[in-house]
Amino acid sequence: MQLSNDVKRLCEELRRFIQKEVDPRSRWIEEHDTIPEELLRMARELGLFGLTIPEQYGGIGLDLAGKCAIEEEMGRTNYGFATVIGNHTGIATTGIVALGSEAQKRKYLPRMATGEWVGCFSLTEPQAGSNPADIRTAAVRKGDRYVLDGEKAFVTNGGIAQVFTVMAVTDKARGIKGISAFIIERGFKGFSVGRNELKMGMHGCTTAPLAFNDCEVPADNLLGPEGMGYVQAMKTLTMGRVTIAARSCGMMDKLIERSVDYMKTRTQGGKKIAEHQGLQWMLADMGVARDASRLLTERAIEAILRGERGTLEASAAKLFATESLAKVVDCAVQIHGGMGYMREAGIETVYRDARITRIYEGSSEIQRNIIASQLLRDD
Numbered sequence: 001m002q003l004s005n006d007v008k009r010l011c012e013e014l015r016r017f018i019q020k021e022v023d024p025r026s027r028w029i030e031e032h033d034t035i036p037e038e039l040l041r042m043a044r045e046l047g048l049f050g051l052t053i054p055e056q057y058g059g060i061g062l063d064l065a066g067k068c069a070i071e072e073e074m075g076r077t078n079y080g081f082a083t084v085i086g087n088h089t090g091i092a093t094t095g096i097v098a099l100g101s102e103a104q105k106r107k108y109l110p111r112m113a114t115g116e117w118v119g120c121f122s123l124t125e126p127q128a129g130s131n132p133a134d135i136r137t138a139a140v141r142k143g144d145r146y147v148l149d150g151e152k153a154f155v156t157n158g159g160i161a162q163v164f165t166v167m168a169v170t171d172k173a174r175g176i177k178g179i180s181a182f183i184i185e186r187g188f189k190g191f192s193v194g195r196n197e198l199k200m201g202m203h204g205c206t207t208a209p210l211a212f213n214d215c216e217v218p219a220d221n222l223l224g225p226e227g228m229g230y231v232q233a234m235k236t237l238t239m240g241r242v243t244i245a246a247r248s249c250g251m252m253d254k255l256i257e258r259s260v261d262y263m264k265t266r267t268q269g270g271k272k273i274a275e276h277q278g279l280q281w282m283l284a285d286m287g288v289a290r291d292a293s294r295l296l297t298e299r300a301i302e303a304i305l306r307g308e309r310g311t312l313e314a315s316a317a318k319l320f321a322t323e324s325l326a327k328v329v330d331c332a333v334q335i336h337g338g339m340g341y342m343r344e345a346g347i348e349t350v351y352r353d354a355r356i357t358r359i360y361e362g363s364s365e366i367q368r369n370i371i372a373s374q375l376l377r378d379d
Contacts, residue, residue: 001298007066011073017046018077026078029204030349033196035081043085043115050113051089053097057109064239065301068246075250079353080204082247087156087205088112091240091361092119095165095181095232099224104183108163120157122166122210123233125150130366132167132230133176137212139168146170146182146217148190152210156360159196159206162186166210167229174227181229183221190215201352239304240361241314245297245321248357251350252290252325255332258347259283262336279335286328293321312374319367322357329354 003011021042029035043049052067053059062070067089074082096108096119111117128134137150148168155164164184171178184191194209224232263274263283273279300313329351333340340347358364 001065001301003065003069007062007069010060010066011069013046014048014070014073015076017042018073022077022081026081026346026349029078029080031203033080033198033203035084035204039081040084040115043081048085049088049115049118051085052093053089053109053113057105058113059109064242064304068243068297068301071243071246072250072253075247075252076254078204079251079350080202083202083205084118084157084160086243086247087121088115088119090243091121091236092157092161092163092165094236094239095121095223096163096183098235099181099228099232100183101220103220104223108183112163117162118157118160119163119165120155120161121236122152122155122158122164124152124154126153129153130363132179132233135167135169135179137166137168138172139170139180139182139217141170141219144219146219146222148182148184148212148215148217150212154197154360155208155210157206158193158208158210161193164210165223166212167233168212170226176230177227179230179233180226181223181232182217183223184215184217188215188217200355201349202356237361238310238314241318241367242297242300242304242310244357244361245293245300245314245317248321248325248354249290249294249297251354252286252293252328255328255347255350256283256286256290259286259332259335262339273335282331282335286331289324289328293317293324296320312371315362315367315370315374318357318362319364319371322354323364325354325357 021039025036025039047060050059051062051070055061071086074086093112096104112119123132125135125137137148137152139146139148150168162185166182166184167179168182169178170180190213192211194211197207199207263279264272266273296317300310300317303313304310332347333351336345336347339345
């Protein structure tokens with residue numbers, strides 16, 4: 001895919017930043033489950049929090065192709081750091097950019113572009129994950145405000161966010177057409193954020209529950225018209241799925257490079273393990289899986305940039321890329337043998353991080369349902 005020179009330069013600058021600043025701190029992040037403030041400060045100075053925010057609001061204004069190029073680079077480093085940036089510049093921002101009033105954009109986007117305010121997106125509830133129609137968090141209009149009651153679960157960036165895009169039911173009788181989106185600020189009366197959840201992987205990125213108890217939200221903080229929340233959520237998730245596929249490609253790139261280096265230096269039975277045909281075949285399968293994933297990802301990007309919905313293409317890219325990542329990281333552990341199982345090598349960290357990609361923003365099973373429904377659709 002052709003990228004502008006500006007995007008190429010930004011990718012090169014980001015790779016240098018990752019190698020110099022992020023990678024050396026990765027083990028610390030893994031062990032302490034937090035991102036050092038100095039690293040977040042440098043990320044702000046680099047403009048990483050404003051990647052997808054339009055220039056008139058202080059951002060860089062990347063389109064989906066540019067965002068995915070950045071996500072590939074992010075896939076090569078600490079997954080927690082990549083997720084903090086990716087979530088903020090992805091599903092946490094795109095809804096406000098797409099549906100926000102001019103007043104909302106001027107209030108929130110400039111401070112989000114600088115990273116002063118971190119954003120997050122909240123759809124999932126304890127009983128409503130794969131099926132948003134089961135959402136129970138309710139919003140009732142009372143004069144010049146809405147009152148929200150309910151709870152959300154597994155909110156990425158929830159622990160550090162100041163701006164929350166929240167889905168709530170405004171008209172239960174209308175089903176998914178009765179779901180609306182709201183911009184919630186930390187500190188709103190009746191709103192609270194729970195403790196950071198301990199996770200298998202993705203260390204450094206907070207995941208927290210949210211609670212709304214007679215939470216008062218100004219009517220001006222309704223994001224788009226009433227009933228547009230579900231529609232926007234699906235558009236947001238479609239693009240989010242493409243960026244996850246792109247990040248998975250970057251993760252596979254790094255795993256393949258690490259495996260090649262190890263195969264060329266590790267000796268077994270008097271010869272380099274790169275000479276063993278069994279491992280050569282394993283490496284070949286890793287490369288094919290990565291390349292096919294990238295092609296599906298580029299197909300999805302092109303479809304969306306053409307103005308198409310890209311539903312099938314996005315689901316196919318996420319499904320194939322994340323399932324491929326699982327196979328590639330497993331092969332990388334196997335190639336490294338006992339060393340691959342040790343924390344010192346860093347491969348096992350990626351093994352744990354990769355597992356979430358087949359669950360969040362639509363599980364592999366949901367992606368298969370979406371793909372099948374698109375194939376069976378009568379046009």
